[in-house]
Amino acid sequence: MAKTTIADVARLAHVSVSSVSNLLNGRSQRMRPATRKRIQDAIETLGYSPSFAARQLKTGYSPFIGLIVPSVADPFFGSFARYVEEAASEKGYQVLLGNSERDSERERNYAEMLWSSGVRGIIFGSSLVKFNHLEHLYQEGMHFVSFYRSAHSGDQFIADSIGVDNIQATRLLTKHLLALGHRRIGFVSGPTDMICRLDRLEGYYKTLEESDISIDQQLVWEEASGDTGSTSFIELGKQGAHYLLSLPEPPSAIIAINDMHAFGVYAGARDLGVNVPDDLSVAGVDDIMLSAVSVTPLTTIKQPIRDIARLSVERIIDRLENDRGQEPVHLMLPSTLIVRESTARYRGRSAG
Amino acid sequence: MAKTTIADVARLAHVSVSSVSNLLNGRSQRMRPATRKRIQDAIETLGYSPSFAARQLKTGYSPFIGLIVPSVADPFFGSFARYVEEAASEKGYQVLLGNSERDSERERNYAEMLWSSGVRGIIFGSSLVKFNHLEHLYQEGMHFVSFYRSAHSGDQFIADSIGVDNIQATRLLTKHLLALGHRRIGFVSGPTDMICRLDRLEGYYKTLEESDISIDQQLVWEEASGDTGSTSFIELGKQGAHYLLSLPEPPSAIIAINDMHAFGVYAGARDLGVNVPDDLSVAGVDDIMLSAVSVTPLTTIKQPIRDIARLSVERIIDRLENDRGQEPVHLMLPSTLIVRESTARYRGRSAG
DNA sequence: CGGAATTGGTGTATCGATACACTAGCCCAG
DNA sequence: CTGGGCTAGTGTATCGATACACCAATTCCG
Numbered sequence: 001m002a003k004t005t006i007a008d009v010a011r012l013a014h015v016s017v018s019s020v021s022n023l024l025n026g027r028s029q030r031m032r033p034a035t036r037k038r039i040q041d042a043i044e045t046l047g048y049s050p051s052f053a054a055r056q057l058k059t060g061y062s063p064f065i066g067l068i069v070p071s072v073a074d075p076f077f078g079s080f081a082r083y084v085e086e087a088a089s090e091k092g093y094q095v096l097l098g099n100s101e102r103d104s105e106r107e108r109n110y111a112e113m114l115w116s117s118g119v120r121g122i123i124f125g126s127s128l129v130k131f132n133h134l135e136h137l138y139q140e141g142m143h144f145v146s147f148y149r150s151a152h153s154g155d156q157f158i159a160d161s162i163g164v165d166n167i168q169a170t171r172l173l174t175k176h177l178l179a180l181g182h183r184r185i186g187f188v189s190g191p192t193d194m195i196c197r198l199d200r201l202e203g204y205y206k207t208l209e210e211s212d213i214s215i216d217q218q219l220v221w222e223e224a225s226g227d228t229g230s231t232s233f234i235e236l237g238k239q240g241a242h243y244l245l246s247l248p249e250p251p252s253a254i255i256a257i258n259d260m261h262a263f264g265v266y267a268g269a270r271d272l273g274v275n276v277p278d279d280l281s282v283a284g285v286d287d288i289m290l291s292a293v294s295v296t297p298l299t300t301i302k303q304p305i306r307d308i309a310r311l312s313v314e315r316i317i318d319r320l321e322n323d324r325g326q327e328p329v330h331l332m333l334p335s336t337l338i339v340r341e342s343t344a345r346y347r348g349r350s351a352g
Numbered sequence: 353m354a355k356t357t358i359a360d361v362a363r364l365a366h367v368s369v370s371s372v373s374n375l376l377n378g379r380s381q382r383m384r385p386a387t388r389k390r391i392q393d394a395i396e397t398l399g400y401s402p403s404f405a406a407r408q409l410k411t412g413y414s415p416f417i418g419l420i421v422p423s424v425a426d427p428f429f430g431s432f433a434r435y436v437e438e439a440a441s442e443k444g445y446q447v448l449l450g451n452s453e454r455d456s457e458r459e460r461n462y463a464e465m466l467w468s469s470g471v472r473g474i475i476f477g478s479s480l481v482k483f484n485h486l487e488h489l490y491q492e493g494m495h496f497v498s499f500y501r502s503a504h505s506g507d508q509f510i511a512d513s514i515g516v517d518n519i520q521a522t523r524l525l526t527k528h529l530l531a532l533g534h535r536r537i538g539f540v541s542g543p544t545d546m547i548c549r550l551d552r553l554e555g556y557y558k559t560l561e562e563s564d565i566s567i568d569q570q571l572v573w574e575e576a577s578g579d580t581g582s583t584s585f586i587e588l589g590k591q592g593a594h595y596l597l598s599l600p601e602p603p604s605a606i607i608a609i610n611d612m613h614a615f616g617v618y619a620g621a622r623d624l625g626v627n628v629p630d631d632l633s634v635a636g637v638d639d640i641m642l643s644a645v646s647v648t649p650l651t652t653i654k655q656p657i658r659d660i661a662r663l664s665v666e667r668i669i670d671r672l673e674n675d676r677g678q679e680p681v682h683l684m685l686p687s688t689l690i691v692r693e694s695t696a697r698y699r700g701r702s703a704g
Numbered sequence: 705c706g707g708a709a710t711t712g713g714t715g716t717a718t719c720g721a722t723a724c725a726c727t728a729g730c731c732c733a734g
Numbered sequence: 735c736t737g738g739g740c741t742a743g744t745g746t747a748t749c750g751a752t753a754c755a756c757c758a759a760t761t762c763c764g
Contacts, residue, residue: 003492003750007750016713017751018752051751053469057405057721057752063469072431075425078424081425089465094449116402136399234645295648296647357719368744374723406719
């Protein structure tokens with residue numbers, strides 16, 4: 001229970017607290033080597049480490065950054081969180097985790113808790129379409145970095161963003177499927193309440209248009225019910241597959257909004273006796289670890305998630321440590337198509 | 353940038369800071385309703401929220417709990433983290449995340465960082481076999497709850513634990529496979545540096561012994577190389593499957609230390625043209641979300657992970673808020689066998 | 705050799721919230 | 735009319751670290 005303080009160290013080293021503080025804060029050139037050594041030894045023997053709370057109170061500086069993702073139970077965001085944490089700890093920061101479940105009310109509560117905790121920077125693993133619920137914190141001095149950048153410009157709200165071109169992502173997938181001969185390509189989206197989802201949908205629409213394929217709204221499955229958040233991605237993918245494959249003219253290929261949904265599509269197809277990839281090509285986005293080794297390895301878009309995590313952390317720390325009110329930064333990293341076995345050449349109407 | 357303080361509220365409400373503090377700390381009976389209302393209004397209009405750092409400095413109370421898991425990129429620990437976070441936030445606590453990568457040095461660094469941050473309670477998502485590297489923090493007053501309890505008694509170190517009976521887990525699986533007629537049952541473990549792994553291995557050994565089946569050490573694959581931590585579980589499972597299936601007398605069933613390893617075993621079997629479940633039964637432990645919907649749904653052990661998370665949080669908060677030096681608490685929750693399609697009756701030597 | 709400049713420190717107000725110790729004013733009993 | 739007990743507050747030392755302002759002793763230099 002013995003909480004060692006700076007005063008204990010000073011006493012043991014026969015110096016003032018100021019000197020200890022000076023050493024701790026890199027002003028050690030104002031000190032004879034012998035004195036420095038005495039202080040360092042005292043710190044060592046007492047096992048002293050400064051109280052972050054006291055330091056924060058005095059300096060306003062907090063060694064925490066917030067990370068808000070829809071859910072770390074999702075492997076994609078789990079990986080993202082792991083990389084964010086890795087990068088942050090290398091820079092001496094710790095990560096406070098929050099799961100928003102894509103609910104703006106929860107997101108707001110978190111952000112406010114974080115503000116109270118002295119946190120001045122938050123990384124959003126995924127962005128709700130609207131950001132207004134956080135604007136008041138931004139006014140007070142909170143910094144935000146969001147994972148995705150809306151390609152729809154005109155955000156009323158200023159945050160840095162680092163992410164991938166989601167329009168490009170589904171464009172690559174759509175082109176890939178078109179090249180394989182598919183013409184009826186379904187899209188399993190789930191709720192379109194996040195920017196990345198709107199963009200992915202847009203990439204799909206645009207590419208079809210450019211190829212003069214008429215868009216059939218029936219082929220786009222957007223939502224199960226109003227039941228946002230609580231239903232797992234896998235379950236949603238399954239529901240989407242059930243719907244699309246039960247259409248009078250079912251698609252011969254399905255793009256899922258992400259890999260977890262794609263696995264749900266696998267399951268849904270299996271339920272209906274539809275074989276992947278023989279009867280149905282399936283593609284996702286994210287390239288989570290399991291995608292490479294699932295029994296039918298999944299064609300997907302690889303996102304440079306580790307780079308995104310590291311850049312996000314760097315960006316937020318830069319804002320925290322030397323914000324000079326720069327313009328918002330928007331980075332867009334390339335994503336790449338990874339073709340595996342879940343997509344195959346169109347074989348005509350395989351079953352009727 | 354305007355940081356509202358308790359003094360601002362006091363000024364606006366025409367009361368002393370003491371009164372505001374009294375209201376904030378549940379001493380509101382010492383106050384006329386009208387006064388209380390004035391203060392509440394002032395808090396509202398200023399959007400005031402107290403500084404946790406200042407509060408912590410004065411009271412020693414910290415609203416954070418630490419969570420250290422091997423890696424949140426692992427879906428099992430991702431889910432666990434999500435539930436821990438959920439339970440914590442309901443109680444007004446926030447979660448500081450750390451990924452140990454099963455490295456005791458990293459674990460120690462985290463724990464010390466957390467100590468500096470004023471955190472006095474840490475939940476370990478999984479326990480290394482030895483805990484000595486944390487003992488000094490325990491002496492100073494840190495509280496620990498660990499996910500697994502060693503059934504090997506005689507821990508020199510005192511922490512609460514909440515978990516499942518890992519011996520029972522693999523016992524259920526082994527019995528299940530024996531009942532299906534399997535006699536050569538392989539075990540893919542990976543490094544046995546964590547308590548839960550030793551226990552799972554033990555359950556396997558004991559059950560075989562009880563059934564008078566001689567133990568063939570060749571059938572137990574423990575480690576790839578010294579390369580702890582960095583290799584993914586899937587990759588390890590794959591390596592294990594390659595090894596086991598290349599034996600002169602390969603097993604007809606494989607138990608994997610967890611579901612991620614089991615998926616690796618799927619992949620490894622596929623590489624060698626071995627069909628699951630026809631030629632090889634595979635079972636895991638954890639029941640992660642994907643296990644139910646993978647193309648061959650996985651037989652596994654379901655752990656009551658949400659309950660474990662909630663109980664861990666309750667335990668640690670109880671220690672934080674009213675520790676009276678009680679004896680360590682050890683809870684063991686039941687786990688259940690879930691039979692899916694990855695395990696099948698032994699068919700004799702199907703190939704080879 | 706005297707004054708300026710440098711070296712090697714130290715004293716202390718301050719950050720924001722808390723809670724103990726205190727009190728002004730009022731009521732009522734004796 | 736005095737004093738004990740209550741209500742509805744308030745004053746302020748304190749938590750631990752920081753950093754500005756300050757200072758004593760030494761060194762430098764013309």
